[in-house]
Amino acid sequence: MAGLAASFGSGAMSNSMDDVAKHAQAFFVIGSNTTEQHPVFGTMIRHAVRYRGAQLVVADPRRIDLVDFATLHLRHRPGTDIALINGLMHIVLERGWQDQEFIETRTEFFEVFISSIQDYTPPKVEEITGVPASLLHEAAKILASCKPTAVMWAMGITQHIVGVRNVMALANLQMLLGNMGKPGGGVNPLRGQNNVQGACDMGGLPNVYPAYQPVSSEENREKFLKAWGATSSTSVGLTVTEMIPGVLEGKIHALYVLGEDPLMSDPDTNHIRRCIESLDFLVLQEIFPSETSIYADVLLPGASFAEKTGTFTNTERRVQMVHQAIDPLGEARPDWWIIAQVAERILERIPERIQNEAPNAGWNYSSTSDILSEINTLAPSYGGITHTRLERGERLQWPCPNSDHPGTPILHTREFTRGKGKFMPIEHIPPAEKPDEEFPMVMSTGRVLYHWHGGQMTRRAKGLMQVYGESLVELNPEDARRIGINGKTRVRITSRRGSIEAKAWITDRVPPGMVYANFHFPEASANELTHASLDPVAKIPEYKITAVRVELAG
Amino acid sequence: MGVYLKNASAEDDLTKLTIDGRKIDVPEGNSVLRAAEKLGIVIPTLCDHPALEAIGGCRLCLVEVKGTRVSQTSCTLKVTEGMEVITESEKLTQERREVLSLLHASYFDSGYPPGLVEETQYSKWIKQYGIEKQSYSHSQARHPVDSDPHPMIWVDMNKCILCLRCARACAEVQGRNVWEVNGRGYDSLMSPGAIGFTMLNARCESCGQCVAFCPTGALDNRMSMGSGGPDRLVATTCPYCGVGCQFDLNVKNNKVVGVTSKPDAPVNGMALCVKGRYGYDFIHHPDRILKPRVRKYLLEGISKPTFKKTDASGVKSSDWDWEETDWDTALNIVADKFHHVRESNGADSLGFLTSAKCLNEENYLMNKLARQVIGTNNIDHCARL
Numbered sequence: 001m002a003g004l005a006a007s008f009g010s011g012a013m014s015n016s017m018d019d020v021a022k023h024a025q026a027f028f029v030i031g032s033n034t035t036e037q038h039p040v041f042g043t044m045i046r047h048a049v050r051y052r053g054a055q056l057v058v059a060d061p062r063r064i065d066l067v068d069f070a071t072l073h074l075r076h077r078p079g080t081d082i083a084l085i086n087g088l089m090h091i092v093l094e095r096g097w098q099d100q101e102f103i104e105t106r107t108e109f110f111e112v113f114i115s116s117i118q119d120y121t122p123p124k125v126e127e128i129t130g131v132p133a134s135l136l137h138e139a140a141k142i143l144a145s146c147k148p149t150a151v152m153w154a155m156g157i158t159q160h161i162v163g164v165r166n167v168m169a170l171a172n173l174q175m176l177l178g179n180m181g182k183p184g185g186g187v188n189p190l191r192g193q194n195n196v197q198g199a200c201d202m203g204g205l206p207n208v209y210p211a212y213q214p215v216s217s218e219e220n221r222e223k224f225l226k227a228w229g230a231t232s233s234t235s236v237g238l239t240v241t242e243m244i245p246g247v248l249e250g251k252i253h254a255l256y257v258l259g260e261d262p263l264m265s266d267p268d269t270n271h272i273r274r275c276i277e278s279l280d281f282l283v284l285q286e287i288f289p290s291e292t293s294i295y296a297d298v299l300l301p302g303a304s305f306a307e308k309t310g311t312f313t314n315t316e317r318r319v320q321m322v323h324q325a326i327d328p329l330g331e332a333r334p335d336w337w338i339i340a341q342v343a344e345r346i347l348e349r350i351p352e353r354i355q356n357e358a359p360n361a362g363w364n365y366s367s368t369s370d371i372l373s374e375i376n377t378l379a380p381s382y383g384g385i386t387h388t389r390l391e392r393g394e395r396l397q398w399p400c401p402n403s404d405h406p407g408t409p410i411l412h413t414r415e416f417t418r419g420k421g422k423f424m425p426i427e428h429i430p431p432a433e434k435p436d437e438e439f440p441m442v443m444s445t446g447r448v449l450y451h452w453h454g455g456q457m458t459r460r461a462k463g464l465m466q467v468y469g470e471s472l473v474e475l476n477p478e479d480a481r482r483i484g485i486n487g488k489t490r491v492r493i494t495s496r497r498g499s500i501e502a503k504a505w506i507t508d509r510v511p512p513g514m515v516y517a518n519f520h521f522p523e524a525s526a527n528e529l530t531h532a533s534l535d536p537v538a539k540i541p542e543y544k545i546t547a548v549r550v551e552l553a554g
Numbered sequence: 555m556g557v558y559l560k561n562a563s564a565e566d567d568l569t570k571l572t573i574d575g576r577k578i579d580v581p582e583g584n585s586v587l588r589a590a591e592k593l594g595i596v597i598p599t600l601c602d603h604p605a606l607e608a609i610g611g612c613r614l615c616l617v618e619v620k621g622t623r624v625s626q627t628s629c630t631l632k633v634t635e636g637m638e639v640i641t642e643s644e645k646l647t648q649e650r651r652e653v654l655s656l657l658h659a660s661y662f663d664s665g666y667p668p669g670l671v672e673e674t675q676y677s678k679w680i681k682q683y684g685i686e687k688q689s690y691s692h693s694q695a696r697h698p699v700d701s702d703p704h705p706m707i708w709v710d711m712n713k714c715i716l717c718l719r720c721a722r723a724c725a726e727v728q729g730r731n732v733w734e735v736n737g738r739g740y741d742s743l744m745s746p747g748a749i750g751f752t753m754l755n756a757r758c759e760s761c762g763q764c765v766a767f768c769p770t771g772a773l774d775n776r777m778s779m780g781s782g783g784p785d786r787l788v789a790t791t792c793p794y795c796g797v798g799c800q801f802d803l804n805v806k807n808n809k810v811v812g813v814t815s816k817p818d819a820p821v822n823g824m825a826l827c828v829k830g831r832y833g834y835d836f837i838h839h840p841d842r843i844l845k846p847r848v849r850k851y852l853l854e855g856i857s858k859p860t861f862k863k864t865d866a867s868g869v870k871s872s873d874w875d876w877e878e879t880d881w882d883t884a885l886n887i888v889a890d891k892f893h894h895v896r897e898s899n900g901a902d903s904l905g906f907l908t909s910a911k912c913l914n915e916e917n918y919l920m921n922k923l924a925r926q927v928i929g930t931n932n933i934d935h936c937a938r939l
């Protein structure tokens with residue numbers, strides 16, 4: 001969440017789900033199909049609207065289910081989020097609805113920001129986004145008059161070449177309205193997978209050690225060198241979207257992949273395949289064979305969540321226990337045991353690497369509780385989070401720096417992590433790939449309620465498959481007529497990179513000119529079609545906008 | 555949400571009352587039922603659930619209040635200052651028996667083995683109050699057993715007592731309105747939308763809230779039917795999305811046989827979505843990798859066969875076949891290869907993809923492996939994707 005880190009100094013969700021569900025007077029949901037992607041939070045929003053009378057403004061090109069509960073639906077064109085958000089802020093400023101006191105005491109660079117907004121007049125924004133100026137006015141009025149308003153988004157905002165800038169625009173909006181650091185307000189990015197937050201917190205990123213301590217800092221390097229007896233350099237490593245193409249460039253020779261399926265989840269599958277098959281050595285640690293395992297040299301059987309004990313961190317920074325319920329199946333082993341084994345065996349082959357007197361040099365862990373104790377000493381925001389406290393029923397959200405600290409449900413209450421909140425001038429940039437004569441439609445990708453991610457787990461869950469057993473592509477009735485669907489149901493979707501066939505679901509959930517596909521099924525994985533244009537900062541691929549052609553299948 | 559016990563905060567006025575001669579004070583607005591529970595007094599209930607609004611429908615929770623003649627439903631009765639409540643008396647037992655007898659006359663259990671709950675809340679009260687079938691009771695099923703094709707939810711309306719918990723849970727917790735009462739009086743029946751509809755075409759989202767709230771087994775977990783009750787419940791966190799719901803894995807003979815709500819879950823309380831409640835059976839799927847596998851060429855000590863360009867079926871050469879091995883062999887091959895690549899091409903020629911599905915502790919170790927052992931910052935995961 002690089003965008004929030006730049007605006008506030010911390011990239012995580014600022015408030016808690018139950019906090020916004022209870023206290024927000026209005027919700028602004030943009031780029032999040034909450035009821036399908038974060039279903040239980042979706043029900044909390046529905047509840048707040050239905051039983052508490054909270055207002056709900058949904059901005060989404062698709063008529064997602066949440067729209068049934070919305071006060072307003074802004075159906076902006078894909079890739080025009082910034083214009084939309086700037087347009088709303090333009091109206092707020094024009095009417096003097098901003099929170100002047102908050103702006104003066106808690107933020108900086110407001111003047112530069114104001115001048116960047118001037119051009120986003122309602123008529124111009126209507127032209128770019130397709131949202132009528134009158135609706136823009138209504139929306140701005142709701143957001144400005146309901147205090148506090150909580151803003152929520154998900155991959156619909158981040159999976160664009162302008163993802164980071166989209167997020168900064170939303171941060172601007174919440175500072176302008178004075179909704180930061182308050183119960184029921186805040187900026188609330190909903191993280192996709194169960195433990196994305198934890199993977200980031202734990203240093204699963206090329207630029208930071210655990211708890212976001214930059215690798216580029218010499219001080220941090222020394223800290224970890226002292227603790228571990230050896231560490232990496234101060235130069236930032238490669239992201240996944242650089243590592244894989246790096247294989248063909250001769251940069252990467254071996255990969256160790258833990259529980260991921262880059263062949264299903266990465267953009268432009270054909271290119272990924274060429275890269276992965278050129279590796280000297282690929283180790284995959286997984287519970288099921290996957291598209292990626294076809295190319296693996298070694299397959300190590302990890303354990304499922306039901307077979308191990310440890311912690312996950314949810315989207316609101318809440319650390320929670322996972323408990324072993326059954327023995328690992330067959331000879332499967334908990335992933336932490338396997339990683340430690342690999343580490344020890346490599347170190348045996350390079351004994352000179354480690355200064356043995358370092359306190360955390362070793363790999364001899366008897367449990368994940370042992371590992372978390374080591375994390376306590378090295379990751380400040382996790383300093384006071386232990387299995388013992390969690391087992392006692394304590395509810396802990398990081399930052400929780402020491403064992404007496406109660407955790408932090410709301411961030412930025414007195415000041416921002418970086419001191420003052422930083423207004424950033426953000427300009428609208430059109431998407432990388434534009435429809436043309438050959439590829440006249442826009443495809444967007446995402447998830448459906450019954451499946452999850454590459455589908456490795458949900459495609460093996462019988463009940464889920466009985467309800468949703470094959471990939472469906474959403475297609476507007478107008479487009480369906482135009483391509484002459486005429487009772488047939490299978491369509492072929494072609495982009496500049498590939499082609500898939502799938503069953504069409506003819507529905508006005510999608511506007512004319514747009515199709516919506518998912519990446520849960522390998523035989524019709526939307527990522528065969530997507531492209532690898534990356535947001536220059538976050539290196540997130542632009543999944544939400546691919547130019548395609550839709551035809552009847554064979 | 556619901557009518558959980560409201561605990562005192564600084565600004566609350568406390569109401570003093572006595573229940574069965576014991577004194578208690580609770581903030582005003584609480585029901586007598588919640589106040590009694592706080593004292594550890596058990597009043598039988600059916601239509602009440604703390605996560606739902608009280609409706610006073612079943613009349614099982616009757617209590618006597620000094621100074622009033624008729625018994626009142628404690629789930630809807632609010633506490634008042636100086637109130638004196640009695641929760642057990644001959645009169646109350648008699649009245650509760652009447653309520654249960656009436657319900658039991660139309661309840662019919664065809665005798666099939668149920669899902670995860672062996673003794674339902676309903677059957678517990680029936681047993682405790684010694685209710686028998688009467689001559690006018692149903693002696694056969696009035697409705698088809700297993701009347702809805704829903705792949706995850708089992709419906710047997712012969713066991714329904716019309717407590718409306720399913721409909722209220724659907725509306726109040728899930729924000730849907732799948733269940734409604736159709737027909738009148740004796741013919742009243744819970745059905746998804748109009749009679750003839752299936753749950754899924756009444757816009758069911760398969761969250762299973764109705765099952766979790768049903769006190770009789772009229773709604774049950776299809777995938778767990780016949781599992782005969784778990785040996786133990788293990789509280790854990792959902793492996794799917796970032797909301798982080800918690801639930802209880804129901805374990806029997808070292809097998810996960812179902813998922814049930816864990817009412818004190820911090821994020822979600824009783825609520826779960828379809829993936830959390832019904833997406834667990836991948837755990838025992840026959841595709842699970844049960845032993846380490848290495849490609850044959852690695853055991854034969856020959857070089858890696860090359861792929862036919864971008865052919866997903868890979869190489870046809872048998873050197874590329876899988877061979878199952880013990881852990882020692884596989885781990886040593888991995889260590890040798892990584893060591894070799896590190897020696898010949900440098901630490902930055904290795905890359906590590908850690909996992910948003912794995913534990914914090916495991917992600918920390920991947921970061922330590924990449925940075926400490928290998929000496930590279932080439933580590934990432936797929937949150938970008």
Ligand code: SF4
Pocket residue numbers: 713714715716717718719720721744764767768769770771772773
């Ligand atoms: S199906 Fe269950 S929860 Fe619903 S009304 Fe009948 S007994 Fe109550």
Ligand code: SF4
Pocket residue numbers: 038039040041792793794795796797798799822826827828829830831
């Ligand atoms: S139960 Fe559903 S909403 Fe809750 S964490 Fe699991 S997938 Fe997410």
Ligand code: FES
Pocket residue numbers: 598599600601602609610611612613614615627628629630
């Ligand atoms: S539990 Fe009170 S009336 Fe049913």
